[in-house]
Amino acid sequence: MTLNRRAFIGSSVAASAALAAPMVRAQARPRVVVVGGGAGGATAARYIAKDSKGEIDVTLIEPTRTYYTCFFSNLYIGGFRELSSIGHTYGTLAAEYGINVVHDWATGVDRDAKTVSLAGGGKVPYDRLIISPGIDFVEGAVPGWSTAAQGKMPHAYKAGTQSELLKRQIMAMSEGGTYVMVAPPNPFRCPPGPYERISMVAHYLKANNPTAKIIIADPKPNFSKQALFEEGWAKHYAGMVERIGPDFGGENVSVNPDTMEVDIDGEVVKADVCNVIPAQKAGLICESAGITDGNWAPVIGHTMQSRLDENIHVLGDASAQGDMPKSGFSANSQAKVAAMAVRGALTGSKVFPAKFSNTCWSLIDTDDGVKVGASYRATDEKIAKVDGFISATGEDAEQRKRTYEESVGWYAGITADMFG
Incomplete structure (x- = not known):
């Protein structure tokens, strides 16, 4: 299937659009804090804010004011993109979705008090915490x-x-x-x-x-x-x-x-x-929160909840979830499952069975694109691969060009899905 911006966003939000209306609550709005503003964190923050229609207070903590995507950064090195074309800001998430965007480093998590500490001082309270910090390196x-x-x-x-x-x-x-x-x-x-x-x-x-x-x-x-x-x-x-x-x-x-x-x-x-490029592990905030198995943060595939703390969800590269690769597409897919689970827990909205997908495109030379991908489902043990596909060796030039153009359409779609 050829993916363009409209098709990508449309297919991604189909499940969310079908969710039941939120419950009416008399108490103060529940608080969700999201650490990390990449493919996992920005997507989760946007979907929770958008689909809860203001019923959930959402704070996104991300140190950088301009976020540069790892996907397509190689194309910048190769001369196919300008650096500015992979840089994105958070103004739309704040202005249109009411997300409180805090540009600071999250330095620690007090799981008992349910607060996130900031490098600049102060603590941010949460009812549910979503952590999507990417990777750090094994010393x-x-x-x-x-x-x-x-x-x-x-x-x-x-x-x-x-x-x-x-x-x-x-x-x-x-x-x-x-x-x-x-x-x-x-x-x-x-x-x-x-x-x-x-x-x-x-x-x-x-x-x-x-x-x-x-x-x-x-x-x-x-x-x-x-x-x-x-x-x-x-x-x-x-x-x-x-x-x-x-x-x-x-x-x-x-x-x-x-x-x-x-x-x-x-x-x-x-x-x-x-x-x-050294060996990698979950972003340090996962270690600080005490939710890793040493290098990665184990999660329950149905909800992306930490296996060590039910009030924390871990997305993307940092998670140990099973068969999915550590890709931006994976993080974006996992974010929607986590957003739905968080809404269900905090507002009583309907939660559907978790399904995931991923495609990874690579550019080898001008108009010579290849891809690999799969669909996945959650089991009690892990996120398990259901089926997959991969480009074939010996494909003709037109097919490879279409694959590259598909990746360009996907990039426009996923970044709109992340940042609005």
């Missing part, structure tokens, strides 16, 4: 690298200034220089997908630095859409991309940011650019 995952080194060896896994830095470094590479990516282990946030990023870097280098080399040090034996990417690299960027998997030392990597050296199983590579 020491790549020996020699820490977030203190991200100015020299950027991760660019939180879009915005890191994306700008990585692009500037690529543009400044010496002729015939070397770009090294240290790829992450599973599970990891995608987008910005590592292998789409490789494609976008190769696209830029082919046009501007055609003798440059790209090396991927990869701890995983395989990855999503691997045959499609490898087919595309051979077709568009022959001889430029070398992937070193675990059989050849890709899981034994250390870096030296001061000398810009990467040690891959004893072989030292001098890098012009080194893009380190």
Whole structure:
């Protein structure tokens, strides 16, 4: 099915539109606090405010005034988008939906008092809390690298200034220089997908630095859409991309940011650019709230409620939910399920069985788009995959162009769904 903005939003809100009218309550409005203003948090805040018709007080806590989407940030690196085209603000959520948008860092959660602490001081009370903070990095995952080194060896896994830095470094590479990516282990946030990023870097280098080399040090034996990417690299960027998997030392990597050296199983590579994407975990607020299993926050698929606190729902990358990938589409889909569950709990509105969907698009070269996706349902154990699809190798150019154009329509649709 081809997705455009209208079709995406229409299909997404069908279930919400059918919800029963809210109950009339005599007491003060119930309070929902949402931490994180991305695909999960912004969507949940908007749907709760919109569908409750003012019956629920909604506060959205997000430190950035302009939010840059991880999805399509690789296209900025490749030269297909301007950075401004992936930046979005929260004015419509505040003005049209009555959401109290607080631009500050959430630093802690008191689950007994049911309050969220802010870096700027003060606490925000809640009846239900939705946490959608994205990812943080596992300290020491790549020996020699820490977030203190991200100015020299950027991760660019939180879009915005890191994306700008990585692009500037690529543009400044010496002729015939070397770009090294240290790829992450599973599970990891995608987008910005590592292998789409490789494609976008190769696209830029082919046009501007055609003798440059790209090396991927990869701890995983395989990855999503691997045959499609490898087919595309051979077709568009022959001889430029070398992937070193675990059989050849890709899981034994250390870096030296001061000398810009990467040690891959004893072989030292001098890098012009080194893009380190470490192992990941739930955003730190989940740890502060005490709702993780160590790295991720386990949830009940039917409602996205934390398995450790029924008054907290966790969305998107931070959640340990089962079969869904850590994507923006997934977070947006999960947000609608959580919003419906929260409304049901606080106003008595009807709650329908949870259903989810996801599609991940990737651009390999101009008009050469591929995708993978699936539908899911909630079980008592997890969110379980029902069926799926993937682009085929050898597809003709018209099909690949349609797939890319579909992704552009989806981007317009999901960002409207998130930010109004």
